[in-house]
Amino acid sequence: MTILITAQGFAANDKVALSFDNVSYVFATLPCDSQGKCAGKAEMPTPGVQGEHTLHGVGTRPNESAQATMIFMPFVPPLQGAPGGRLTYYGSSFAANETVSIYWGTEKGTAEGSATANSSGGISFQITAPVNAAVGNYPLTIVRSQQKPTTIKTYYRVPPSDVTLSTGGILSGQSVTITAEYFRAGEQVAFSWNANGGQTLATVTANSAGRIRYTLAPPSAPKGSYTITAAGAASGLKAKTSLNIGPGLRFEPDAGVNPGGSFTVNGGGFSSNESLQVYFQDPANGSITVTTDGNGAFSAKLTAPKQYDATTSYYVYAVNATKTEETNVQVRFVPPGISRTDIYGGGEYFPYGSPVIISGQGFLSGESVDIYWNYQQASQIKVIVVQAASDGTFGITITPPSAPGSVSNDTYTTIAAVGETSQLQAVNSQTYVSTGMSLSPDHGPVGTSVTVTGGNFAANAQITIVLYTGTMTPGGPGGNAPSPSDGTVPVTTTTDSTGAFSVTFAMPALTTTTGLVSVYAEGAGSSFASGGFTYTTA
Missing domain, CATH: 2.60.40.1930 (Macroglobulin (MG2) domain)
Known part of the structure; x- marks a missing residue:
């Protein structure tokens, strides 16, 4: 976990060594400016047992030090896997040597066994998902004995089945690698396409994680775009993608790109060793020159524009000198989004005074993002400013301010993330808070x-x-x-x-x-x- 740490009162341009409890182990160094104000992000070391821990900051000058108290609470990050898949979960900040019971669902759900924390509060256990688990988030409940909180929540997420190709296009006779994920563990998965009136390309067994990686050469087919379908024999799960016979492009990452972020275009189905111009939306925006390999394929990394219109469709084009071979692929932008969970991974309600983890996506690379509580209300408060990573994401833990309630114990408030440069906004108006x-x-x-x-x-x-x-x-x-x-x-x-x-x-x-x-x-x-x-x- 990455945390933002600030300090002040140190010497100008000093460097502050950070450690937890044991000051001999320095896990990060914090740079200071000319005013002695220090700030930076640091990767948390392996957390200790549950309870209060002291964060030490020690400067290079004599008697220069500061401390802050942090409370470590038990946490087990959620994981995602296939129906019938088996995953190993790792948790931290439990009580030393405590034994817990694990249940699929609530504490009254299916018992999955027990686990014992080590002397540092670390814990691990394995979960096998039901083979008929549909797409969705399935809660896991860790029940503790004579500890508070008495239960810890995490999740086993089953994503939709997915199939991807190593390239967006091939020439007739070339091979393509197919990757299928999140099918039922151990089931037979049939790959077919709609070329030549419909043909089965291969039938392959998914591994224990519900994953397949298989290389094949499709039969000869006319130039064009075809749909490849992966179908699980036991589960009935299906996933589809497209393959061009002739020139084709594939956009990565699948989830999309943020403004100012980098993305990759993989091309195939071109002539061998030929020069291509690759450009975003219009040649006037500038282009790069790539040369295909002996199989007519290439890979190019581009940077997305810092601003875009959500109502406009954007494309990357690849074309040869004679324009006899050209194709395009749509560029997908990650829409601005914001989510919130408590420190145990739950998102049902947030009592006043409890820490909240706020995560965002789809913002401009490296920009400052303002986080608001009670957004566009009379009591609106800018809680904190965070910096988006190069992929436009951020994550921060805050203790939120009060939101005006009602005559009951709970109410809804609105949180928002606003990019200072891009002015992109992400709003969540259904944040359920309680007294x-x-x-x-x-x-x-x-x-x-x-x-x-x-x-x-x-x-x-x-x-x-x-x-x-x-x-x-x-x-x-x-x-x-x-x-x-x-x-x-x-x-x-x-x-x-x-x-x-x-x-x-x-x-x-x-x-x-x-x-x-x-x-x-x-x-x-x-x-x-x-x-x-x-x-x-x-």
């Missing part, structure tokens, strides 16, 4: 000064802090909050225009058998959030 709160500190003796911070409540609404020592349904979605008359009310306050609040009070002496006091922030209607305070001796 949340935190206590600082969450333990101490009687009289401890406690600050409660919360958000996603209704704007400008009264918040009543209720201390409760009884037993009831835990707070959260679907839970209940006690009536103020059933507990102790040490303080009330009012939310601001974003639905956020912060209030401080002295923890009174309450009778509790466990030493734990449930703390509720109760807002308008049925909205509330909850936390806990534990009494300790002075």
Whole structure:
């Protein structure tokens, strides 16, 4: 995982060595400017066990250092595979040596076995997908014992079956390599085409990952474009692509290219060792000269324009000097997009104060992208500025601000990513947020000064802090909050225009058998959030 790290107060043009916990292991170096402000991206080292870890930054001058606290939480990245495929998952930041149970679906789903973390909190396990799994995302639930959170979510994604060719075109008699993916593991896959009235080209067995790579020479056929179909005998899954007999081009990557990004055009079916002009949309944009190999093929890398019109179709052309051989292929631009998940890979709802991972695509290579919360609302906030990678993607973890809620525990807000140079926009208006709160500190003796911070409540609404020592349904979605008359009310306050609040009070002496006091922030209607305070001796 790549993280953005900033620091200040160091010497001008210094270099800050970064390490976690053990300052002898430096995993990255942060450059500083002439003002002593330092910033850069760093690849996270292998995470440690769950809990608080200290990020150390040490400059080259004496007594130059700074620290920040990071909380490592268990995480198992999702993977994708074929129906019936077997994948190995690797997770991190579990408790040292803890044993977990894995289920396909929810914790009441199909048991897939157990796994034990190592002393560094790393864990691995294997999952075999059902052979009849259709295209989609299938949740996996990792159930923990006597740990919080009690469950961790990840996914087994089954993508649509796909078939690609090593080139977009061949001359009659030439070979082409076919790659098929995400068919049922171990099944027979038949390859056919619609030339010559329809012909079967080959039948091949998919490997344990549902993948096939096979080279064949199609029978002789008239010049033209033909459809190649891959069909799974057991699953019924199908995928199609096209092959030109005669000159043809293939565009990569399959997903498309971002503005200013690079893409590859693979050509085939031309005459051997001939010179071609390759250009984007119009020769006036400039062209490059390529020479085909002995099989009449070539590969060329081009750069997409920094701006494009989404309503216009764009093409790359390849033509020989006499214009007797020419063809084109459409250039696909990745549309701007934004997605969000929690740190466990879920995307159902986001309580206030919980980290959110925001990912984007389709932006200009290297441009700065503004991330907004409550986009185009009165409470709109520019949360952070991130830099798109060369492929137009970005990923950042934020703790979002409050979004004005309602009289219930949840509401929707809008997030957006806006390219500062391209002005491209990606908007998600269905981000489901819920009320949340935190206590600082969450333990101490009687009289401890406690600050409660919360958000996603209704704007400008009264918040009543209720201390409760009884037993009831835990707070959260679907839970209940006690009536103020059933507990102790040490303080009330009012939310601001974003639905956020912060209030401080002295923890009174309450009778509790466990030493734990449930703390509720109760807002308008049925909205509330909850936390806990534990009494300790002075």
